[in-house]
Amino acid sequence: MIPVLINFLLTAREISVITCTQNISNFTTEESQTTIDLASNYNTTCLEYTNIFIPNNVTCPPLNETDPYANDPPRDSRLISRSIKPYNGEPPSNLLLEKFYTPNEIFYVRNNLPVPCVHVGNYSLEVGGINLTTVQLTLRQLTTLFSPTTISAVLQCAGNRRSEMNRVKPVSGTKWTGGAIGNANWTGTNLRDILALAGFQRGNYSPDVLNTLHIQLTGLDQDPKTGTYYGASIPVSYILDDNFTPLVAYAMNGKSLTPDHGFPVRAILPGIVGARNVKWLQKITLATQEAQTIYQLEKYKAFSPSITSATVTQEDYNNTDPIMDLPVTSYLASHTDGQIVENGTILVEGYAYSGTGRHIQRVELSQDLGSNWILAEVTERTSKKLRRNWSWVFWKRNVSLSVGRNEIWVKAVDSGYNQQPQEIKDVWNFDGYLNVAYHKVVLNAS
Template sequence: APAPPSSRYPRYTREEVGRHRSPQDRVWVTHGTDVFDVTDFVELHPGGAEKLLLAAGGALEPFWALYAVHNQPHVLELLREFKVGELSPDEAPPDPSAAQDPFAGDPPRHPGLRISSRKPFNAETPAELLTERFLTPNELFFTRNHLPVPAVDPGSYRLRVEGPEGRVLSLSLSELRSRFPKHEVTATLQCAGNRRSEMSRVRPVKGLAWDIGAIGTARWGGARLRDVLLHAGFGEERDGEWHVCFEGLDADPGGAPYGASIPYGRAVSAGADVLLAYEMNGEELPRDHGFPVRVVVPGVVGARSVKWLGRVAVSAAESPSHWQQNDYKGFSPCVDWDSVDYSSAPAIQELPVQSAITHPRPGAAVPPGELTVKGYAWSGGGRDVVRVDVSLDGGRTWSVASLAGERAAPGRAWAWRLWELRAPVPAGAQLEIVCKAVDRSYNVQPDTVGPIWNLRGVLSNAWHRVPVTVTR
């Protein structure tokens, strides 16, 4: 909790604090009864300067209720460095309703999910269950939320599609279902930060500490984005560089929605299978996964598959959203938070080749005899996985795993391949099981994490390593 009032600090009214709302006039905020000048921290804020400026001149509590990751001792310690005063004793405390829990309306979740954060809710599929089925059950599919889950009334829902020359197409859920042919595609979605925890063991990174379970595969059903765009009046090609921007119905306290974009050519490609999905594994979308409509962009980082879709627009520029411009980008290992320039790197679209071991688990003790090793492999851009190599001795010798899963048309391998290797292991052996996948373009995973480390911990796809002891 903030330190108790002390006479060594000047006293301010909320009106005086409210005059400091921009870097030109200083940026002040309050937390409890303390006043802080955070002007020098604005550009260093990990969530982006624009997010911090939403609280400028006012209380932090309503925003920290939304981004509960701030409620940690080290954040409060950092904040105290910027203390400049205290509120006058006669000032009323912040309105309790302003800090009501914005996550109170979130849906119930399966207790088996491994939770990375509760507010907003983020959780991954347990590795032990991840490859038990080719399709990930809806209730165990990893959840990546940036904001509270919106409560959307399907009866009043409208999707706004902004057509050329100012025309607007407004579609209800029933119209989206009835006007456009239903298309189904089996596709894997993977968070850019999957396996981030391995990068954090090299050097600290900022982001959720995902293990190997921020990935899943489902059978998605809905209208092709291509069909909707053509119906709205757009052509199959546009001169120059264009983008299709998506906005969700989830929004921060300032009203800014989650947003992302993909290149126009992918959006209208008949072979890219981009969906405005309203079904997941034969059922209506669960609330955590975008009910009533979400974008599904096969072969592309999950951050572009915007949930709770409210608006689609074609633009000459990428989405202006924070998550398109100032997040989900990769950098050199030499770049740190003092030198990062998000404008210098392209937004992640297609992901690199990936694989991981789901069985046995790290540190497991297994009996001697025949050992079964299982895992998943996937590559972005529709490039199918042609081989998975597995080593039991840290990479000195290798065997080729058998692959299972759906075979896809060239360039449209949107779903992962599950793999398995059976090998004899002697009693008392210390094993370091390693896997690496190779895709159709002969891209292969790097052997170590160090050379691909980056400050946000994204694109983590080094060889997956699992130490195992064989019992005597």
């Protein structure tokens, strides 16, 4: 099927009419001179538009051809810079414990390429693909044509805690500690609604075809050397799961997205590794293959500990699935490894999280190398409904320290009774992804 491009760039007055009608129809395309019903019986709520998510003061300076990173936005001074070009930064882990929803300004920043500057007036999101009608949506339309959805969800970089893995055996990549993770309230349009607007219906595809389809997501961040855009994808099976709530998000903790976090819109795919949550989203494509980018086909794959960067083969890449759902993890965030503290009883605190919507069943601590375990108190969490919990939990526990070296182990168990592995060596991989082994911290008491 050849998609028909619908001119969907309407004025604010036209939008106000559409959002107060009961179905969206009768859009005429100049190419076909026919009237196309965008989505049969597609109902929409009459919403009052506000400007809260569309800043009108975004100005884009001229491109700097000498330094493509010259126009990157300023960052909060509390972020620990792990690389500058591209910029990657994380907060000190103890700051994460101050608020259950991580403040936007200290939410970790993971960039692969220069940050694009997007002027709202020039922006549109293209949606199309197999058996779909290609449509383009402006930011104003994304915030008014659909009922907004808000979910609480963690984003976590695949390389979170990579620095610990690096101590076992050298790995490549940004040497994150435990701050490449954050929890936020994300507001946007359900990706299913956007696909439905373009004509997506399960019945339009045979089961054999449906099971092979992918949702490709393309960002506006561009490689200055090759000219290629960042892109990733997820199997369409995620979209077919009613327990999954994918968003095209335009707000983070009640505020417009910042440039570092994907302004004007980004994908939020709860429970899935951050690399698939494409920022500065410009295109959504239903396709018969996954995204044909290095970020999908080569990077963000975790190989066996027996494979090294020198021995990995193309067959290894072809036979290894890209990282999707995040495994269960936990972290002692109130103190750093090797920290000097007073002996006696102290309070230790941290976070725990599991992907695929599983909630944290319990968090346990050991002070005798795993011979005995004590339960931590889970202090903050969202819903415990199975497969619908996309947030982390906070935990705390008083522990008694004797003078000298005290080693504390932390592990979490999720509602599927998945547990963390004990040793980093068992999950080591040359790119340093998915370090979800017990978090082990040494505190030196004086």
